Amino acid sequence: MTSFTEENYLKVIYKLSSETDSEVSTNAVAEQTQTKAASVSDMLRKLSEKKLVSYQKYQGVRLTAEGEKVALKVIRKHRLWEVFLVEKLGFNWDEVHDIAEELEHIDSEKLVAKLDEYLGFPSFDPHGDPIPDHHGVMPAQTYLTLAEIKKGEEVIMMGVSEHSSAFLQYLDKINLVLGTSIEVLDINNFDKSLQIILSQENSLFITHEVSKNILVKVQ
Amino acid sequence: MTSFTEENYLKVIYKLSSETDSEVSTNAVAEQTQTKAASVSDMLRKLSEKKLVSYQKYQGVRLTAEGEKVALKVIRKHRLWEVFLVEKLGFNWDEVHDIAEELEHIDSEKLVAKLDEYLGFPSFDPHGDPIPDHHGVMPAQTYLTLAEIKKGEEVIMMGVSEHSSAFLQYLDKINLVLGTSIEVLDINNFDKSLQIILSQENSLFITHEVSKNILVKVQ
């Protein structure tokens, strides 16, 4: 059995590991879990004994196949619950993360299966993140960031890579929501800010910091 | 803040207290929480310091108004989630208790409010137990047990006071479900077993042990 705490560590290691595609450092885990490096060292030793991570002192950590399986199950639950909260209960996309952070640890295969079915087997969560299926397989998803799009191109918004409430509420305010069509009108070479036009209607400016965190696909 | 564990203790004290309407003994709590009396003593001291129970050594324990408020919130969440699991996800009434036992600790006023609304503000859970409202007020509910009904009377099944999977599955098997009309055809004076007839169809025998755990209302 994996505890609440262990599951959160595994999820963090999964996330950091898939970003860099290499060993994850103790400090990186400490930052993400909001703990201290000393606590992380202890936990890594423990997870290693449980064969959920492969870990050599001072050499960083990776998930084992078993550890990845557990992480993917938790991520699956997190994202399914987020879909439920938004689609069924009417929450806004900026309100669901913390609640899903608790719901994700509830342990019942049958519950997950029935929830998945009730939601119509969704492939993406309200932030555009892919939902692993029953076997832990992530739907394919090859997006670019809006910052990578060339002047004149038109794309569709598919997700975000920053999940803070502040960022999501800002996107709401400027009507940048999933599915929106975005045309890049102009790129400022000095600060990489963009002038864009949404669904052939209103034009607006966004900073490079914002465009980097918006995931899009070319039509 | 109240922990998982504290909430479970408060719920147990609430339950035992409302059954006997007096102070609850350490041993009774230990039995219900599946712990030892020594652990309960410790916890009662702690809950007492937090002003959630009034407790004098050796004299048993009671909830304070604040403790009762917390207990009722947890019970409200437990029962709302049970309704969700049965009504929306299609679980059977004997499968939902353990899952609700985890869901009940998720802490979000907004989640509870939205869930309540989504379910249509139900007053009773799938076992016929009353759901406290937003202010902690329990719907009125003055049922008799089937064991108290006289020969020849006809009643409607409104709930159960035993929640084990075995008992609920047995009731399913004999078609004794909430809302069923029950007529007491005969009472065996020796062992208090009953011959009953359901919704003017099949007649069957049930033991006193069973009839004691079935809650009914006279039409």
Added chain:
DNA sequence: GAATAATTTTAGATTAATCTAAAAATTAGT
């Protein structure tokens, strides 16, 4: 290729929740 800086681990404590065994208090039986 040392010396210094940064990172990581260990040592030793703390807090919450639990246990067993022993001591204390209450209740019951004569």
Added chain:
DNA sequence: ACTAATTTTTAGATTAATCTAAAATTATTC
């Protein structure tokens, strides 16, 4: 009203998860 039985509390340990401070290791820089 004692004594015996039962219940409850305390004492002392244990386990999981965390922390701070110190030691050990690895990385960087001149």
